[in-house]
Amino acid sequence: MENIICACGHSNPYGTKLCEKCGRPLTEEGKQTKVVDMRYDGTAIRSKTYNKTVIDKIWNFFSNVKVGIALIIITLVSASIGTILPQEIYVNAPDAGKAEYYEKVYGWFGKxxxxxGLSDLYSTWWFQILVGMLATSIIVASLDRGIPLHKSLKNQRVKRHESFMKRQRIVAEGQVLNPDETLDKVEQKMTELKYHVRRDGSALLAERGRFARYGPYINHVGLIIFLAGVMLRLVPGFHVDETIWIREGETRAIPGMDGYFVKNNKFILETHDNKPQGEQESQGVNVVAKNFQTDVTLYKQPEGSLPGDLDNLEKVRDYSIRVNHPLKESGFALYQMNYRLNELKQMNFNLVNKGTDESFGQIEIDLTNPKKEYDLGNGSSVQILVYTPDFDGFENGEPQTKTSIPNNPAFLFKMTTPETPKGEVSFVQIMQQPLEPLGENKYRMKFAGAETRNTANFTIRKDSTIPILFVGGIIFMIGVVIGSYWNHRRLWLQIESDGRVLMAAHVNKNMFSMKKDLDAVSTFADLPPYKDQLEKIEDVGKSTKRGTKEKEGDNTL
Structure with missing residues (x-):
């Protein structure tokens, strides 16, 4: 598209509404309006100029203010839905049992x-796409309007055409006795009012608070940084929020902390001596914890070691993890979150003759890592065909387990003795009669005792996005303050060849502040009375003397 040539000879980019040099209106609408639109100083805005190619349409879609507002509302509503029930990262349940947890605690609504997928809302692909679209909208809108506005403000001309001056909201026209003296007085007074003054022959431009025009764009920068921090939480290494259960005496790799291991040396629970009362008693609380902590040892795997190699770990330090006293290392923090007391560790069984109660030996089953077969000697052995740590009934004839935690262990044993070389099968569950699916057996597995241990629950957290979110929030607030408490004021004054004085003023908001300064400079330089072309009463602009008398009267009262 061709550039627009103004009557002054200046070549303006297509879509420009006011000539960049003299300020003449370049559109029919601008020529017919009483007050020109100074939102972007008449510069060409891409989204309001081009709409032909696919790129133009995509650009115009994201730069549309209504689209941006709609995306903000949708994002806020979606985020609020994620707060109705706790997110998965705050649910104290294993990954496999989280679905059951929501159904059990919150019923059909939780299910x-x-x-x-609302229980893990902020990590879902569609929510991240929504955040990405919002960030794209903010970036495109900022570039679409911010860059043309910056160029226009940076390249302002002092001298403007009469049509530009007369189409400002505040205008004044009249004669003065001494034009040069008037210009000097205006420059002096506006300088005192902290305006930046530039002169070009018989024209003057006084400007103050230009930086206020950048307030919304500073807001946008802060929001973009903030949203970038939100999206970086999905990038590995930036945000870690994992949970781990560690039994006493157990050493496990720390999820999210590559190369680090932790050993649970001992779990300690201290309780209050006083009895539970009120709500605690009604909820069946037996004791109230005063302190629960886990004494741990932190290890680090040497460089070059194979993953999972526990033989050559290097000790980092010992530490007692308590509530609100996490173990911190390399930007990570291990928090004590929960515990389980008296979890089954080992179960012992005797292979006995059902008729004589004669024992052929004892097996000790490690419930964390049970063996497949136990040799009792003299031709007797016990084989574990099926092990279900948390028995939950049968499905299609096969025993099922709810979780991997040994809450309700059950075993399908195959017992072999010299008398029964082909072996006998028995399904054994604590506190239940053994099942003999292949007929009555001569031998059975008799429970002989169990060992328990405590288990501690830790949350591993690292959030490298916090500084990014903090910086984004601070920048956003700076933009809010700038946009709320400052305004961009401009005054044009020029002496025409016939001796007339033309004055025009513009402020992006808070016209009262501009009029206050105009009253001061008009009084000092004896300028013609101004008028506000948007007010219903045309003669609202007061003469210098009248305005001064009214102010003096107010002060007297």
């Missing part, structure tokens, strides 16, 4: 909430 539906989890099924729709």
């Amino acid at each position: 539906l909430y989890n099924y729709l």
Whole structure:
């Protein structure tokens, strides 16, 4: 598209509404209006100029203010839905049991909430796309309007055409006795009022608070940084929020902390001596914890070691993790969150003859890592065909487990003795009669005792996005303050060849502040009375003497 040539000879980019040099209106609408639109100083805005190619349409879509507002509302509503029920990262349940947790605690609504993915809302692909679209809208809108506005403000001309001056909201026209003296007085007074004054022959431009025009764009920069911090939480290494259960005596790799291991040396629970009362008693609380902590040892895997190699770990330090006293290392923090007391560690069984109660030996089953077969000697052995740590009934004839935690262990044993070389099968569950699916057996597995241990629950957290979010929030607030408490004021004054004085003023908001300064400079330089072309009463602009008398009267009162 061709540039627009103004009557002054200046070549303006297509879409420009006011000539960049003299300020003449370049559109029919601008020529017919009484007060020109100074929102972007008449510069060409891409989204309001081009709309032909696919790129233009995409650009115009994201730069549309209504689209941006709609994306903000949708994002806020979606984020608020994620607060109705706790997110998965705050649910104290294993990954496999989280769906069951929502259904058990919150009923059908919790089941539906989890099924729709709302329990892990902020990590879902569609929410991240929504945040990305919002960030794109803010960036495009800022570039679309901010860059042309910056160029226009940076390249302002002092001398403007009469049509530009007369189409400002505040205008004045008249004669003065001494034009040069008037210009000097205006420059002096405006300088005292902290305006930046530039002169070009018989023309003057006084400007103050230009930086206020950048307030909204500073807001946008802060929001973009903030949203970038939100999206970086999905990038590995920036945000870690994991949970781990560690039994006493166990050493496990720390999820999210590559190369680090932690050993649970001992779990300690201290309780208050006083009995539970009120709500605690009604909820069946037996004791109230005063302190629970885990004494741990932190290890680090040497460089070059194979993953999972526990033989050559380097000790980092010992530490007692308590509530609100996490173990911190390399930007990570391990928080004590929960515990389980008396978890089954080992179960012992005797292989006995059902008729004589004669024992052929004892097996000790490590419930964390049970063996497949136990040799009792003299031709007797016990083989574990199926092990379910948390027995939950049968499905299609096969035993099922709810979780991997040994809350309700059950075993399908195959018992072999010299008398029964082909072996006998028995399904054994604590506190239940053994099942003999292949007929009556001569031998059985008799429970002989169990060992328990405590288990501690830790949350591993690292959030490298916090500084990014903090910086984005601070920048956003700076933009809010700038946009709220400052304004961009401009005054043009020029002496025409016939001796007339033309004055025009513009402020992006808070016209009262501009009029206050105009009253002061008009009084000092004896300028013609001004008028506000948007007010219903045309003669609102007061003469210098009248305005001064009214102010003096106010002061007297």
